[in-house]
Amino acid sequence: MNSLIPKIKLIVRKLTGAAQLEERMNVRLTEIQENITDLSQKIETLVGKVEHEDLVNEVKGLEKKIDVAFSQLSSVQRGLMAESRTSPLPKEEIVDNNPTPTPPLDRLAAETVYASIEDKLRGSSEEIRNRQSGYIKLLENVPSGKSVVDLGCGRGEFLELLSESGIDSLGVDSSAVAVAECQEKGFEAKKMDLLDYLSSCEDESLRAVVSFQVLEHLSFPSLIQVLAESFRALMPGGIFLGETPNGANLAVGGSTFWLDHTHVRPLHPELLKHLAEFYGFTDVRVDLVSQPEVPWKLEPDEDKGNSSYAEAIIGLQEYVLSGQDALLVAYRPN
Numbered sequence: 001m002n003s004l005i006p007k008i009k010l011i012v013r014k015l016t017g018a019a020q021l022e023e024r025m026n027v028r029l030t031e032i033q034e035n036i037t038d039l040s041q042k043i044e045t046l047v048g049k050v051e052h053e054d055l056v057n058e059v060k061g062l063e064k065k066i067d068v069a070f071s072q073l074s075s076v077q078r079g080l081m082a083e084s085r086t087s088p089l090p091k092e093e094i095v096d097n098n099p100t101p102t103p104p105l106d107r108l109a110a111e112t113v114y115a116s117i118e119d120k121l122r123g124s125s126e127e128i129r130n131r132q133s134g135y136i137k138l139l140e141n142v143p144s145g146k147s148v149v150d151l152g153c154g155r156g157e158f159l160e161l162l163s164e165s166g167i168d169s170l171g172v173d174s175s176a177v178a179v180a181e182c183q184e185k186g187f188e189a190k191k192m193d194l195l196d197y198l199s200s201c202e203d204e205s206l207r208a209v210v211s212f213q214v215l216e217h218l219s220f221p222s223l224i225q226v227l228a229e230s231f232r233a234l235m236p237g238g239i240f241l242g243e244t245p246n247g248a249n250l251a252v253g254g255s256t257f258w259l260d261h262t263h264v265r266p267l268h269p270e271l272l273k274h275l276a277e278f279y280g281f282t283d284v285r286v287d288l289v290s291q292p293e294v295p296w297k298l299e300p301d302e303d304k305g306n307s308s309y310a311e312a313i314i315g316l317q318e319y320v321l322s323g324q325d326a327l328l329v330a331y332r333p334n
Helices: 004-049 053-086 105-121 125-132 135-140 157-164 176-184 194-200 220-233 250-254 269-278 308-321
Strands: 147-151 169-173 189-191 206-212 234-245 282-289 325-331
Touching (some): 135 157, 135 234, 147 157, 147 194, 176 189, 194 220, 206 220, 234 269
Parallel strands (some): 147 169, 169 189
């Protein structure tokens, strides 16, 4: 019994040190947020007073920098909170009378930077919710009784939609930052590799597998394994939904797709459809979503006729203007 006392004291010191560190960080981060908010309000007031174009542009530039600062601060705060929850206790042989846990900066930096990129490039949570809300109807037509798993649940927008619709769900993500954020919102979420999770599922145990903006991050062997494991884990009549940047859209494949450094390769809708059918799914289709609105779309000029160049350009724009995202919809047969 006496031999346990030093170990217990060590654990108490480590936990106390972690709690104190998190409290100090939260106080400091709150102060920074208040300062940024105050500065933002002052700039807003200033914008209404100045009329000189150069000054207005300069002030607007400062506003953009403040938006970036807010995004970065939010990402760092989520990362620190996640790290304080998931970091294992130091080994008992490391004795420190004044313990101060130090998160591994490489992993923490990677997660917080990626969270910042997602906040900036993918859109706000409200925008994502609006975009994904239509997918709920697809799930409502699937037999109930089993759970829906969201692979790569991110900030939890779809988990929120599922919860509001009374659909049992679970989020899975490899990011501690994302999982911590989902858990704070009251959703069930696991920090786990998506293939490890699918492999752990029993046959025919899931109502639906959904994966939004994730498939393009996978190697080809992992992609086909996700489809195979999802088919096995889905109940008869279950559905697989996979949203990914549309590889057939030239603007996506040649530009915006590469803004995310973790993307592997664009996926063509026809490839997605073929793979789903190959692994046994039926009623497979790929919907093109997020249609861009542009003022410069060219129309054929029937009166004057079109040259081969004009026809080529008009035809090519259909690839550019096709949906920016592709939604794979596939069912496990009854």
